[in-house]
Amino acid sequence: xxxxxxxxxxxxxxxxxxxxxxxxxxxxxxxxxxxxxxxxxxxxxxxxxxxxxxxxxxxxxxxxxxxxxxxxxxxxxxxxxxxxxxxxxxxxxxxxxxxxxxxxxxxxxxxxxxxxxxxxxxxxxxxxxxxxxxxxxxxxxxxxxxxxxxxxxxxxxxxxxxxxxxxxxxxxxxxxxxxxx
Ligand SMILES: [Zn+2]
Numbered sequence: 001x002x003x004x005x006x007x008x009x010x011x012x013x014x015x016x017x018x019x020x021x022x023x024x025x026x027x028x029x030x031x032x033x034x035x036x037x038x039x040x041x042x043x044x045x046x047x048x049x050x051x052x053x054x055x056x057x058x059x060x061x062x063x064x065x066x067x068x069x070x071x072x073x074x075x076x077x078x079x080x081x082x083x084x085x086x087x088x089x090x091x092x093x094x095x096x097x098x099x100x101x102x103x104x105x106x107x108x109x110x111x112x113x114x115x116x117x118x119x120x121x122x123x124x125x126x127x128x129x130x131x132x133x134x135x136x137x138x139x140x141x142x143x144x145x146x147x148x149x150x151x152x153x154x155x156x157x158x159x160x161x162x163x164x165x166x167x168x169x170x171x172x173x174x175x176x177x178x179x180x181x
Contacts, residue, residue, distance in 0.1 A: 007091045007092055008030050008032070008083065009032075009062065009064050009080065009083050010031060010061065010063065011029060011034070011059075011060065011071060011076040012058060012059055013026050013034075013037065013042050013059075013076075014042070014056060014057055014058075015039070015043060015053050015055075016057050017052040017053045017055065018050070019057075019059075025042065025043055025048065026042055026059065027042060027044065031077060031079045032080035032084050033077075033080060034073060034077040035073070035074070035077040037073070039053055042056050056072075056073050057071070058070060058072070058073070058076045061076070063095070064076075064095075065095050065099050066099050067099070074108060075108045075110075078109070079108075079110055082094070082113065086113060093123075093176060094120075096168050096176055097119060097120065100166055100178070101166050101178050103115055119180060120178060121176075123170055123174050123175070124176075125175075127158065127167045130165075130175070131157065131158045131161050132154070134161070164180065165177050165178060165179055166178040
């Protein structure tokens, strides 16, 4: 699988024992495959591992949801697994969903892919554009006359839809829509 490094989540893994003794020892690692990272790699070589070095902690991160904070190696690895599963094209959507919508978390603090996929309605030019497509998919106008459809109150319908969806602006234009937030 090819992954774009532009959104690939990573953590700065530090040795806690060294940290507590005043030595900032650590390095950046991508979250996917993090469970394989050894103490020697964190220390930049086995010769730098001292007695007492054992526990590591992700002190900094990138491309993880804002608010995740410090993570253990297992927690960061769980985010890596999630990234592998979701893929780099959907990762920005997952981050936005984590940051703006309530979701249930498992023991490693990561959300469920199934829940994300159910919530994710994709990117649209505008919320109105989404709402019109949604209404069509729901069969809202089934059996209606063309005239009735022409006079349908889209503004009121769109307003009501705002209660059922989260609408987030996308930096380069358009909106992201999530269901049941
Ligand atoms: Zn150490």
